[in-house]
Structures are given as C-alpha cells and as structure tokens.
Amino acid sequence: MFLDNIYLTLIGVLIIGFFLYYIVDVIEFPVLRFNDSEFSSNIISDTPRLTNRYKPTFWCFNQHLMLFLLMFRESRSKLFPYDKIEYLEMKDGGTTGLAWSGLDTANQKDKTPIVVVFHTISGDEQDIKSIVSHIRKTYNWIVVVCIRRGHGNIPLTKPIINTMGSTSDLKEQLNHIRKLLPNKPLFGVGISAGSGLLARYLGEAGSKSMFSAAVAVSPAYDIEKAFHRVHPVYSKIMGQRMIGYFLKRHYKSFANVKGTEELLKVKSLGEFQDKLHTISGFKDKESYYQKSNPILVANQIKTPLLVLNAADDPICVNQNVLENLHWLETLKNTIHVHTKRGSHIAFFEGFFAKSWSDRLIGEYFFSVFNLLSKYKISQTGNH
Structure with missing residues (x-):
C-alpha cells in the first residue's frame, strides 16, 4: 500500500511537471x-x-x-x-x-x-x-x-x-x-x-x-545551402525518395539521358539537387541554381x-x-x-x-x- 502511494505520487509529480513544462516552454506567442x-x-x-x-x-x-x-x-x-x-x-x-x-x-x-x-x-x-x-x-x-x-x-x-x-x-x-x-x-x-x-x-x-x-x-x-543542411536521416530518406519518385517511376523517359545513372547512385537530398541539372535542362550545377534558387531574387518581391x-x-x-x-x-x-x-x-x-x-x-x-x-x-x- 505504501509503495502504491509512492508510485501514484511520482506519477502525479511527473504529470504536473510535464504540464508545467508545456505551459512555460511550449505554448508561445x-x-x-x-x-x-x-x-x-x-x-x-x-x-x-x-x-x-x-x-x-x-x-x-x-x-x-x-x-x-x-x-x-x-x-x-x-x-x-x-x-x-x-x-x-x-x-x-x-x-x-x-x-x-x-x-x-x-x-x-x-x-x-x-x-x-x-x-x-x-x-x-x-x-x-x-x-x-x-x-x-x-x-x-x-x-x-x-x-x-x-x-x-x-x-x-x-x-x-x-x-x-x-x-x-x-x-x-x-x-x-x-x-x-x-x-x-x-x-x-x-x-x-x-x-x-x-x-x-x-x-x-x-x-x-x-x-x-x-x-x-x-x-x-537558399536552396544551394539548405538541402545540405537537412537532418542526415531525413536527407537520406528524401534522397532515396527522389530516386524512386522521379527516376525509377519515369525510367523509360530518362534511361538515355546523360547523368541519369549517376543520379541513381546519390545518397542524400543535397547530392541529388546538386546533380539534378543533368535531367532538368541545364548545362551545369551553377546554371541550375542560377535559374531555380529563390534567394537570388527574393529581395525583389513586391507582393x-x-x-x-x-x-x-x-x-x-x-x-x-x-x-x-x-x-x-x-x-x-x-x-x-x-x-x-x-x-x-x-x-x-x-x-x-x-x-x-x-x-x-x-x-x-x-x-x-x-x-x-x-x-x-x-x-x-x-x-
């Protein structure tokens, strides 16, 4: 009985502590x-x-x-x-x-x-x-x-x-x-x-x-930087997602496009983006980012x-x-x-x-x- 009361007290303290933390640190303006x-x-x-x-x-x-x-x-x-x-x-x-x-x-x-x-x-x-x-x-x-x-x-x-x-x-x-x-x-x-x-x-x-x-x-x-900063686990998962969603799903279209086989071997989202120019109509990585990176024109937004x-x-x-x-x-x-x-x-x-x-x-x-x-x-x- 005594131990049961201790356990209940500990559970109560933990619950109160959790909600105090939630109120003080989680809820925000x-x-x-x-x-x-x-x-x-x-x-x-x-x-x-x-x-x-x-x-x-x-x-x-x-x-x-x-x-x-x-x-x-x-x-x-x-x-x-x-x-x-x-x-x-x-x-x-x-x-x-x-x-x-x-x-x-x-x-x-x-x-x-x-x-x-x-x-x-x-x-x-x-x-x-x-x-x-x-x-x-x-x-x-x-x-x-x-x-x-x-x-x-x-x-x-x-x-x-x-x-x-x-x-x-x-x-x-x-x-x-x-x-x-x-x-x-x-x-x-x-x-x-x-x-x-x-x-x-x-x-x-x-x-x-x-x-x-x-x-x-x-x-x-700045997508040239940002895709290399993705959490490593998510970056790996998303890199494989890119391969499956774009390259494997449309393999017949990309099979003879130069750079496809190299893209199939990438290990991260950042690496996939850096090599995407080969299937996106650009001659190199620099040209791709120059025409796709939002940060390069963001300060001209009027809307x-x-x-x-x-x-x-x-x-x-x-x-x-x-x-x-x-x-x-x-x-x-x-x-x-x-x-x-x-x-x-x-x-x-x-x-x-x-x-x-x-x-x-x-x-x-x-x-x-x-x-x-x-x-x-x-x-x-x-x-």
Whole structure:
C-alpha cells in the first residue's frame, strides 16, 4: 500500500511537471518580424493567430513526432475529390497540370479570390489536401493546385524535371487560370518546396506579379545551402525518395539521358539537387541554381507575403531562417512568423492535432481580402 502511494505520487509529480513544462516552454506567442506599414499593421490586427498564443498539441509537440504524424495521416487519409484535373501542354512539349476544387459551382463574375496552391518536392495535388479542404470548407473559395512536371499522374512527355519547379511553366499555368477566370484576384500558397517556386516567381515578376497576396510555409531560402543542411536521416530518406519518385517511376523517359545513372547512385537530398541539372535542362550545377534558387531574387518581391517557419524544423533548418532575417525584416508588406515548434509544415495544435498553419493561412487571406475590399482595390496581380 505504501509503495502504491509512492508510485501514484511520482506519477502525479511527473504529470504536473510535464504540464508545467508545456505551459512555460511550449505554448508561445509567435515572433513576428515585419516592415512597419499601414498594410502590415492592419493585417496583423485582423488576423487572430498572429497575435494569439500558438498551443502545439500537448502529446505531439516534438518535431519528429509531428513529422511522423503528418506523414502517417497523409498515407492513411482519403483522397481529396477534386472537381477537375486539367493537363496543360507547355510550349516546349512538356506537360503540367491543374487540379480544381470549386470551379464548377463558382460565380464567374464575383470578386472572391482563387487560392493557387504549390505542392511539396515530391508531392502532387493530394499531399496538400489539408489546406485545400480547409479553404473550401471555411471560405468556399475556388482552389487550384499547380501540378509540376513528372508529379502525380501527370505524364512525362518530355524528359525534363525540376524538383523545385519552373517559373516558365508556372507563368503558362497562371495565364491559363487568368484566361478562365479573369476577374478574380489570385492568392498563392507554397508548401515546403512549393514555397521556393512561389518565391522565385514573385521575385522574378516583381511588381508584375499576378498574385494579390501569398504565403510561404517552411521555405528553405537558399536552396544551394539548405538541402545540405537537412537532418542526415531525413536527407537520406528524401534522397532515396527522389530516386524512386522521379527516376525509377519515369525510367523509360530518362534511361538515355546523360547523368541519369549517376543520379541513381546519390545518397542524400543535397547530392541529388546538386546533380539534378543533368535531367532538368541545364548545362551545369551553377546554371541550375542560377535559374531555380529563390534567394537570388527574393529581395525583389513586391507582393504582400506571409512567411512561416518553425525553429525546430529538421528539414528547412533554423539556420536558413536566421541567415535571411536581414532582408525579411525590411521587405515591404512582408510578415515573417517564427515559432519555436511546428516541425516541417506540420504545425499541429489542439487535442486532435489539427493544422494551426492551415487556419493561419485562411485568416491571413481573409484579412487581405477584406482590406482590399474595404479600399475597393481591384487587384489582379499588379502592385
């Protein structure tokens, strides 16, 4: 009986200690960095999750547990039922895709926005279904996913793949979207590698960007450095994922392309990216990064932008963030949101581990949309 009381007391102390640790060290206010402007001030005051505490799921706030839960859910959850998937032939004969949700029932004439989503490094329209579903259910806006060459079920009609995507392909996709729905503002969301493509486009386009606002979740910034900083275990797993997803799946297309056999032997994600130029249409590594690295044009971004990073991200590590704060803090109409926890694109909150970042994205776009409507600004991408 005496021992039982001791055990119960110890268990009670451990539970109390755990929750004290959770309250003191885990729950937090996100750190916001931004260039002080009327736009940023209005957006921050109208977006609750920017000023309220982020409360990571108490049973899953470790970065590795969050990432495992994210991958487990993606593998087990039902496919999202898109209304329509279009295949688009690019000017060079390659093929990309657009996955639509809400297109069939949309009011073509109103000014509600279209949310354009950019998927992960080896993903497709299904691996970002969480944000697509949230936007559709919460705001009933049209959502379209830009599917890159060689991803998902898109046929590889030309043996060229860039894991980070191509801004020339993206421009053709956006032109197609704009042609279908010319009166609606576009909001862009990049998830992980998708944020790199989005940022590269925004920097290249500058004031001619087609987006009225954008969000980048877990960006890596300088991809020439960042892919070599990925946690070694994840880097090895992701390197093998690249080989299986791109090279083995499309081996018939790449079998006779110089450099394919060397790529099949790589051991890490960083090594795969350094040698990707052989199958992405570039003569060498330098040319590849020159045309694909978002950091080279990021300071030319003019579109209002929300950037979200977690300090415990094992894939896009915190060092990448710290090296780029000097320009993030001065870029007009850009808000950087920095949390201690959240892992890589997971950002779970609440007992049932729902996505805090999905809700933040929705709130941010809703605030921007209301601000544009308030001042009767009809923006279709020109700033």
